[in-house]
Amino acid sequence: MNPFAGGSEPCLAGCTEADLLGRIRRWLGAACPPPPHGIGDDAAIIPANRRSLVLTTDPVIHGRHFDASVTPAQAAAKLLRRNLSDLAAMGARPEAALVSLAAPPQLRLDWLEGFYRALGRECRRWAVDLVGGDLSGTDGFLGAFLTLTGRPAGRRLLTRSGAREGDWIYVTGDLGGSLGGHHLSFKPRLEEGAWLAARRSVHAMLDVSDGLGKDLPALLPAACRAVVDASALPVALAAHRQAARDRRSPLDHAVNDGEDYELLFAVAPGAAARRLESAWAKAFTTRLSRIGRIEAAGRSDPRIVIAGETDGLESALHGYDHFG
Amino acid sequence: MNPFAGGSEPCLAGCTEADLLGRIRRWLGAACPPPPHGIGDDAAIIPANRRSLVLTTDPVIHGRHFDASVTPAQAAAKLLRRNLSDLAAMGARPEAALVSLAAPPQLRLDWLEGFYRALGRECRRWAVDLVGGDLSGTDGFLGAFLTLTGRPAGRRLLTRSGAREGDWIYVTGDLGGSLGGHHLSFKPRLEEGAWLAARRSVHAMLDVSDGLGKDLPALLPAACRAVVDASALPVALAAHRQAARDRRSPLDHAVNDGEDYELLFAVAPGAAARRLESAWAKAFTTRLSRIGRIEAAGRSDPRIVIAGETDGLESALHGYDHFG
Numbered sequence: 001m002n003p004f005a006g007g008s009e010p011c012l013a014g015c016t017e018a019d020l021l022g023r024i025r026r027w028l029g030a031a032c033p034p035p036p037h038g039i040g041d042d043a044a045i046i047p048a049n050r051r052s053l054v055l056t057t058d059p060v061i062h063g064r065h066f067d068a069s070v071t072p073a074q075a076a077a078k079l080l081r082r083n084l085s086d087l088a089a090m091g092a093r094p095e096a097a098l099v100s101l102a103a104p105p106q107l108r109l110d111w112l113e114g115f116y117r118a119l120g121r122e123c124r125r126w127a128v129d130l131v132g133g134d135l136s137g138t139d140g141f142l143g144a145f146l147t148l149t150g151r152p153a154g155r156r157l158l159t160r161s162g163a164r165e166g167d168w169i170y171v172t173g174d175l176g177g178s179l180g181g182h183h184l185s186f187k188p189r190l191e192e193g194a195w196l197a198a199r200r201s202v203h204a205m206l207d208v209s210d211g212l213g214k215d216l217p218a219l220l221p222a223a224c225r226a227v228v229d230a231s232a233l234p235v236a237l238a239a240h241r242q243a244a245r246d247r248r249s250p251l252d253h254a255v256n257d258g259e260d261y262e263l264l265f266a267v268a269p270g271a272a273a274r275r276l277e278s279a280w281a282k283a284f285t286t287r288l289s290r291i292g293r294i295e296a297a298g299r300s301d302p303r304i305v306i307a308g309e310t311d312g313l314e315s316a317l318h319g320y321d322h323f324g
Numbered sequence: 325m326n327p328f329a330g331g332s333e334p335c336l337a338g339c340t341e342a343d344l345l346g347r348i349r350r351w352l353g354a355a356c357p358p359p360p361h362g363i364g365d366d367a368a369i370i371p372a373n374r375r376s377l378v379l380t381t382d383p384v385i386h387g388r389h390f391d392a393s394v395t396p397a398q399a400a401a402k403l404l405r406r407n408l409s410d411l412a413a414m415g416a417r418p419e420a421a422l423v424s425l426a427a428p429p430q431l432r433l434d435w436l437e438g439f440y441r442a443l444g445r446e447c448r449r450w451a452v453d454l455v456g457g458d459l460s461g462t463d464g465f466l467g468a469f470l471t472l473t474g475r476p477a478g479r480r481l482l483t484r485s486g487a488r489e490g491d492w493i494y495v496t497g498d499l500g501g502s503l504g505g506h507h508l509s510f511k512p513r514l515e516e517g518a519w520l521a522a523r524r525s526v527h528a529m530l531d532v533s534d535g536l537g538k539d540l541p542a543l544l545p546a547a548c549r550a551v552v553d554a555s556a557l558p559v560a561l562a563a564h565r566q567a568a569r570d571r572r573s574p575l576d577h578a579v580n581d582g583e584d585y586e587l588l589f590a591v592a593p594g595a596a597a598r599r600l601e602s603a604w605a606k607a608f609t610t611r612l613s614r615i616g617r618i619e620a621a622g623r624s625d626p627r628i629v630i631a632g633e634t635d636g637l638e639s640a641l642h643g644y645d646h647f648g
Contacts, residue, residue, distance in 0.1 A: 036483040042413040042530050043380035043474070045481055053377060056367035057422045057458050057471060064460060089366040098381045100469045102426075134381050134469075136388060141465030145424045145458075147381060149473075150367070157369055159360040206366050 002068040003111040003142055004104070012112070012137075013105035020135060023109075027116035031123035031130045044131035046096050046149070052157065054150040056086040062142035066184075072114030074184045075144075080122045082209070083148040084188035085261040089207035091158045091197020092150035093190065094126055100134040100145040107142060115144070126190070153194030160218050162204040163266035168273050169219070169226060169292045173262040175212055176239025176254035183259040192286055193263060199279075201272035205265035212264070213255045217303045219266055225297035230308035234289040251310060266294060326392040327435040327466055328428070336436070336461075337429035344459060347433075351440035355447035355454045368455035370420050370473070376481065378474040380410040386466035390508075396438030398508045399468075404446045406533070407472040408512035409585040413531035415482045415521020416474035417514065418450055424458040424469040431466060439468070450514070477518030484542050486528040487590035492597050493543070493550055493616045497586040499536055500563025500578035507583040516610055517587055523603075525596035529589035536588070537579045541627045543590055549621035554632035558613040575634060590618060 005011035012020070025032055025039055032038040036045045059079070060066055066075040080097065087094055099119065103112070123130045128148070172189055189207075196202045208215045212233075216226050230251060239253035248256075267273045273290070280288050297303075329335035336344070349356055349363055356362040360369045383403070384390055390399040404421065411418055423443065427436070447454045452472070496513055513531075520526045532539045536557075540550050554575060563577035572580075591597045597614070604612050621627070 035485070036414075036481070041484050042410040043378045043416065045414070045483075046377035046379060048374055048376045050372055050374065052372045053370035053473070054367045055370060055420065055422055055456055055471075055473070057424050057456060057469075059424055059426065059458060059460055059469075061426060061460055061462065063463060086366040090360075090369070092367065096379065098379055098471055100381050100383055102383065102385060102465070102467055102469075132379055132381060134383060136383055136385050136467070138385065138465060138467075139387060141426075141462060141467075143426055143460075143462075143465075143467075145381075145383075145426075145469040147379075147422055147471035149377070149379070157360070159369075160365050161359070 004106045005108045010109040012107045024116050028120040031120035033129050038131050051151040054092040057147040058082040059143050059145040072111045073118035076115045076118035077122050079146050081188045083146050085207045087150040088189045088193035091193050093153045094128045095149045096129045096131045098132040098147045102136045102138050102143050104138045104140045154198045156197050158197040158205045160206045163219050165224050165296050166269050167266035167294045168269050168290050171264045171289050172286050174234045174236035175260050176236045176257045177242040178259035180238035186261045189263045201268040203266045208260040208262045208264050211256045211258045224294050225301050225303050227295050227305045228292035230306050230310050232291045328430045329432045334433040336431045348440050352444040355444040357453050362455050375475040378416040381471040382406040383467050383469040396435045397442035400439045400442035401446050403470050405512045407470050409531045411474040412513045412517035415517050417477045418452045419473045420453045420455045422456040422471045426460045426462045426467050428462045428464045478522045480521050482521040482529040484530045487543050489548050489620050490593050491590040491618045492593050492614050494614050495588050496610050498558045498560035499584050500560045500581045501566040502583035504562035510585045513587045525592040527590045532584040532586045532588050534582045535580045548618050549625050549627050551619050551629045552616035554630050554634050556615045
């Protein structure tokens with residue numbers, strides 16, 4: 001849906017801020033607690049909690065993260081889920097969100113209604129309180145900036161650091177071709193992330209959002225490289241479909257496309273890894289792939305080596321670069 | 325300083341995201357704790373704290389909150405201080421911030437350096453840890469969206485609700501003409517806010533950011549109006565200067581201009597208010613003005629009455645409207 005009024009559709013230009021805020025609170029519904037715990041005061045108050053606080057932020061921007069082919073409900077779901085995926089990668093559960101909207105006068109009110117109603121539904125679905133935000137006018141730019149707070153799901157949070165030489169590397173789900181639809185329909189791996197953080201054999205974790213090739217180095221300890229087995233990579237059907245349309249291989253898509261929103265983690269090798277695999281199979285239907293291993297490496301070695309039949313994949317492991 | 329490259333100045337277009345992130349962490353310096361407590365993981369971890377959490381968010385947007393006449397350091401200071409003012413109005417102290425930048429390829433690197441270096445200095449000055457954020461590309465829009473967390477300064481947080489019929493209304497500092505310079509140089513009233521929240525005679529508080537006329541109704545209980553004494557309003561010198569240039573009166577500017585970032589609060593009348601005034605004079609040099617009173621009102625009465633010599637001020641108490 002095109003967010004901008006072309007002719008007679010009611011749009012932001014006809015609203016006062018107070019009117020708009022009233023509508024938004026109505027659209028958000030039960031997702032927004034009464035003030036001072038929700039929208040309506042200078043700041044929102046979250047009751048005390050003995051656990052650590054986990055904070056993350058990610059936007060959706062028109063022309064970058066969504067366009068006129070996307071429904072406002074899909075844009076809203078993507079906004080919240082991108083942030084949920086970051087909490088999942090820490091082993092955290094969500095608590096509260098603030099959303100800042102920057103929008104031009106020609107933004108259609110029915111687009112905005114669809115967006116906030118869906119955001120309210122998504123917040124309830126994932127047990128998030130929408131507690132505050134901001135509305136700012138722009139000359140054409142449309143973006144929504146969400147900040148999400150969370151708390152540890154269990155006793156332990158899992159960071160990107162902590163992987164060791166010899167660890168196996170695992171990834172959830174499938175990789176590549178996300179723009180074919182996955183980027184609008186993915187489910188953040190909150191349950192899986194909480195489960196993994198509770199297992200001591202899992203040493204480090206992150207979410208794959210810019211592509212395996214770009215994100216994997218963050219998992220590697222100093223003086224180590226990742227040796228990835230090409231045949232073990234869970235290449236998504238969508239990556240094959242994309243490859244059939246362009247001149248890139250399915251493997252290239254799996255390694256370099258962004259927006260997978262899967263969990264990538266390092267596990268102690270041997271019996272611990274085997275126990276994890278069999279417990280996983282009982283707990284989840286989510287695909288789990290052991291894609292490689294962390295090995296010692298010299299300074300000048302590449303940080304990632306793709307071993308096996310690489311199907312023409314060049315050494316260009318770039319992922320998605322926002323400004324390049 | 326014009327944020328956008330006109331010719332040969334180095335700008336975002338020449339940067340990879342990894343390069344840019346490295347620069348930003350260097351520019352922020354000590355304001356950014358090491359991961360996982362600062363930038364560098366999927367989310368930031370804030371150690372457990374037994375107090376409630378207070379959350380607020382406000383952006384600065386090029387063309388709205390700053391322009392080419394403003395230095396990047398001023399834009400950064402304004403960004404943080406706008407949010408600090410919201411915490412001040414709750415009686416909270418800041419803890420951690422996340423900042424999302426949305427910027428086009430032509431953004432000058434020296435502008436960005438000036439912005440982040442100043443943001444780092446400001447964070448240290450106000451004891452804020454800058455713990456995370458995001459970088460997104462745009463087609464021309466430039467904005468920075470900050471979310472700030474805080475904790476109660478003392479035992480009590482002060483909300484907008486709680487004022488009673490008969491309460492006196494007070495405001496700190498001066499009002500009006502902020503665009504003459506105050507909007508770039510104001511000091512958030514953190515100490516004053518914490519002090520006020522500790523006094524039981526203060527019933528409710530908020531910060532004046534959209535103009536007294538627009539913000540004051542939020543302080544009023546149901547079936548009440550504010551009767552403001554025109555002669556008691558602390559009209560800023562800048563409001564007089566603005567009035568000398570346009571056809572509006574100084575009082576009009578004091579009531580309707582935005583961006584004052586002062587505290588507006590309701591106090592139990594009588595001896596409690598007198599004690600507060602004399603204790604204030606010993607604690608602060610900040611101006612304190614008793615500007616009016618909360619009175620019972622009928623449904624059809626205006627919510628604000630300006631009594632006394634109103635110097636041509638019309639009943640249009642509109643404040644600043646972002647979309648009107």
